[in-house]
Amino acid sequence: MSSNHHQSVMFEKSIEGLNIKNDGIYIDATFGRGGHALGILNKLGEQGQLIAFDQDISAIEYANQHINDTRLTLIHSAFADMHQVLSEQGLLGKIDGILMDLGVSSPQLDNAQRGFSFNADGPLDMRMNQTRGISAAQWLAQADKVEIANVIYAFGEERKSRHIANAIKKFQVDTPLETTLQLANIVSSVVRSQKKKHPATRTFQAIRIFINQELKQLSETLEQTLDVLAPEARLCVISFHSIEDRIVKQFVRKYSKQKQLPKGLPIIDDGIQQTLLRDLGKSFASSEEISANRRSRSAILRIAQRTTKPNV
Ligand SMILES: C[S@@+](CC[C@H](N)C(=O)[O-])C[C@H]1O[C@@H](n2cnc3c(N)ncnc32)[C@H](O)[C@@H]1O
Known part of the structure; x- marks a missing residue:
């Protein structure tokens, strides 16, 4: 395809x-x-x-x-x-x-370079309009854990939002968080997969909604x-x-x-x-x-x- x-x-x-x-x-x-x-x-x-x-x-x-x-x-x-x-x-x-x-x-989802997908590695961008605003990676680097948790909870309805935000901030102590698979792996380390849903589905949805002000x-x-x-x-x-x-x-x-x-x-x-x-x-x-x-x-x-x- x-x-x-x-x-x-x-x-x-x-x-x-x-x-x-x-x-x-x-x-x-x-x-x-x-x-x-x-x-x-x-x-x-x-x-x-x-x-x-x-x-x-x-x-x-x-x-x-x-x-x-x-x-x-x-x-x-x-x-x-x-x-x-x-x-x-x-x-x-x-x-x-x-x-x-x-x-x-x-x-948009299938092009790993756009950063929307947790299935393929690419830069953590997620902007629909790449000529404006900040990427998901830039935002995650500058936001504090309360802000990150709030976004993941509000726009992803993810109950583990605080755990995820903590894990993101912990990861960033040693390594810059720059790619989709890094984020997907961080989320998978704290969220159990449900049925056929990837554990990072809600988190990716939330961050995408936030970054694009959807x-x-x-x-x-x-x-x-x-x-x-x-x-x-x-x-x-x-x-x-x-x-x-x-x-x-x-x-x-x-x-x-x-x-x-x-x-x-x-x-x-x-x-x-x-x-x-x-x-x-x-x-x-x-x-x-x-x-x-x-x-x-x-x-x-x-x-x-x-x-x-x-x-x-
Ligand atoms: C689900 S697709 C639309 C598919 C289309 N109906 C078709 O049949 O091919 C959504 C599209 O809307 C664009 N989009 C989403 N939010 C937008 C916004 N706020 N302003 C303009 N375009 C937007 C996305 O970039 C994407 O290309």
């Missing part, structure tokens, strides 16, 4: 969820290797447009080399820049659908979509772990709940004046897809629709 291969997750359901209009304008917030993007382009007519974001330059380079379509605009940027980019193009409120397929792509990016971008989406437009988000999904779920709930007006009781002012979204529910990958693509086993697709008017 080529190192550029990425099997798109929940492809049909997410493309269907976007309810693509022939001449609509769509956003693929996470281009990756363009599987979903091609699915969107296939449904669009000549007047349709697709704006695709990816903060990883290798995704943009791949698109430039492999896709020649004037309806596609590529943006090498974090999706949290969406509001600004669309505002500059006069496109706020004009987008007919947004797809977010979160996390890392297979090419949850902050997600929360900020979801809020931005309210300004970005046109009336009746769709938002489809595929997440891969419970922390991410919780953020999406709570966002949709917050803006889709109907205001109750209990007689004689004061209305609780939560700052939300209108129902801005309609919750169209969640779905999972089929058992066929899960057996063909292990990555899809934890995928949750949530779909919401921007309302036309308040409280509809």
Whole structure:
């Protein structure tokens, strides 16, 4: 399998969820290797447009080399820049659908040099955008053990977070911690493997989320979509772990709940004046897809629709 291969997750359901209009304008917030993007382009007519974001330059380079379509605009940027980019193009409120397929792509995981994988040795980098910020190795060198433990606990839900942080700091007394296998071995020395899961799975996930500020990016971008989406437009988000999904779920709930007006009781002012979204529910990958693509086993697709008017 080529190192550029990425099997798109929940492809049909997410493309269907976007309810693509022939001449609509769509956003693929996470281009990756363009599987979903091609699915969107296939449904669009000549007047349709697709704006695709990816903060990883290798995704943009791949698109430039492999896709020649004037309806596609590529943006090498974090999706949290969406509001600004669309505002500059006069496109706020004009987008007919947004797809977010979160996390890392297979090419990122499979390239040991990117530092995402505990299965192959490489520099402990983990940045999706290698032109910005600090690598995981730099952060682990400068952070104290409380900070490290907090990150591993908060973003990996790892109960052994303190033991791991202690082991990291102990290791660093004699040796710089610079590679993925060093980190994987440190974690394996304090965490027992469970079922088929590598003991370092949660720790790697946590550090990756922290280094890329993934949850902050997600929360900020979801809020931005309210300004970005046109009336009746769709938002489809595929997440891969419970922390991410919780953020999406709570966002949709917050803006889709109907205001109750209990007689004689004061209305609780939560700052939300209108129902801005309609919750169209969640779905999972089929058992066929899960057996063909292990990555899809934890995928949750949530779909919401921007309302036309308040409280509809
Ligand atoms: C799961 S892959 C997407 C795969 C894609 N849907 C496909 O079918 O090929 C996620 C991609 O989103 C990018 N990404 C993740 N977080 C991002 C963010 N905050 N801003 C921009 N791109 C992001 C990653 O670099 C990665 O290429």
